[in-house]
Amino acid sequence: MPTIFSHVAVPLATSLGLGKIVSRRLLAFSAFCAVLPDFDTIGFKLGISYASQWGHRGFTHSITFAVAVALLAICFSRPLKSRAWVVFLLPFVAVVSHPLLDMLTSGGLGVALYWPYSNERLFFEVRPIAVSPIRIANFFTERGWRVIKSELLWVWLPSVILLFTLRGMRK
Numbered sequence: 001m002p003t004i005f006s007h008v009a010v011p012l013a014t015s016l017g018l019g020k021i022v023s024r025r026l027l028a029f030s031a032f033c034a035v036l037p038d039f040d041t042i043g044f045k046l047g048i049s050y051a052s053q054w055g056h057r058g059f060t061h062s063i064t065f066a067v068a069v070a071l072l073a074i075c076f077s078r079p080l081k082s083r084a085w086v087v088f089l090l091p092f093v094a095v096v097s098h099p100l101l102d103m104l105t106s107g108g109l110g111v112a113l114y115w116p117y118s119n120e121r122l123f124f125e126v127r128p129i130a131v132s133p134i135r136i137a138n139f140f141t142e143r144g145w146r147v148i149k150s151e152l153l154w155v156w157l158p159s160v161i162l163l164f165t166l167r168g169m170r171k
Ligand SMILES: [Zn+2]
Pocket: 001, 037, 038, 057, 061, 098, 099, 102
């Protein structure tokens, strides 16, 4: 995966771009949604294999999962203090952006984007994002620096462009 911070960049940029129609609670919830798919790493502890549809980068990394989370979120429009369509859109974008970013990474297995129709593990043709080291200490190495540089270029820069595009569209 890209680092947790970079997964959060997408809902953060989308929220800031959309402006006041996104409540703080919805922003916080969407940031959580962006890292939610990787809770599937629990599967490793439970003995589920990486390649299984229930394993890491399996069903939680699919479009279907993103739609399900977003539909569920609509039920909480009131506590999330935003209109239903925004409560659908933002968590959907947050969850679905996660596997799409994973598909740009240079390591591991691909993601089961089209689950349950297919368990094929997919990557993009081009994979410029260096896979992030698991341990924090490893960030202060040359490899860590390479990860940070690739994420600034391939995640943060497009996110900033997205933010200003959305702002421009609002005017
Ligand atoms: Zn992931």
